[in-house]
Amino acid sequence: MFPQQSCCNETDFSHFFFLFGQQKHEDADFLWTPLTDLTSNKKPTSAEMAPVDVAAWGVSIDHLLECKTGQLVFEDFLRTEYSEENLLFWLACEDYKKNTRETEMTAAARRIYAEFVQVDAPRQINIDCVTRKEISKNLSQPGPNCFDGAQRLIYGLMENDCYPRFLKSEVYQALLDQAEHR
Secondary structure, eight states, rough: OSSOOOOOOOSHHHHHHHHTTTOOOOOOOEEEEEEEOTTTSSSOGGGGGEEOOGGGGGGGGHHHHHHHHHHHHHHHHHHTTTTTHHHHHHHHHHHHTTTOSHHHHHHHHHHHIIIIITTOOOOOOOOOOHHHHHHHHTTTTTOOTTHHHHHHHHHIIIIIIIHHHHHHHHHHHHHHHHHTTT
């Protein structure tokens, strides 16, 4: 999704918008982002575009997480702090809850467990052993709430630790400045 090096510098974000297939509306004070998948190569029509208010990301972590572009920028920031697994786990849990069929839920639960929860997982999240054991027990018959305890812990970590640093970050401050001065 993002290049390893920072996609933004203090003065020019034109390449940032290019990376995400975004356009800056000439007379608007916000960024535009497609409602379609940001990773696709399809260029959205103006009817498919919705405004992204960068300033709203600073209101609460919920505002940031509700915005697809906000998620991508936050993920890039977390990657610089070597903690993107927190957001990726939280998003995986949100997608998991959308599963309605038992077979899909079981398969998704096992993927999330293998990717984020089990000891030495590729993107192991930092949770206590009691929460980890609870999830392991839930895997035999995973329900929609299988990861709720861990998801709450990770959300709290992001909200109280990562999110305040993100708001102070050079990337967010520069995007906010650029959005306010257009």
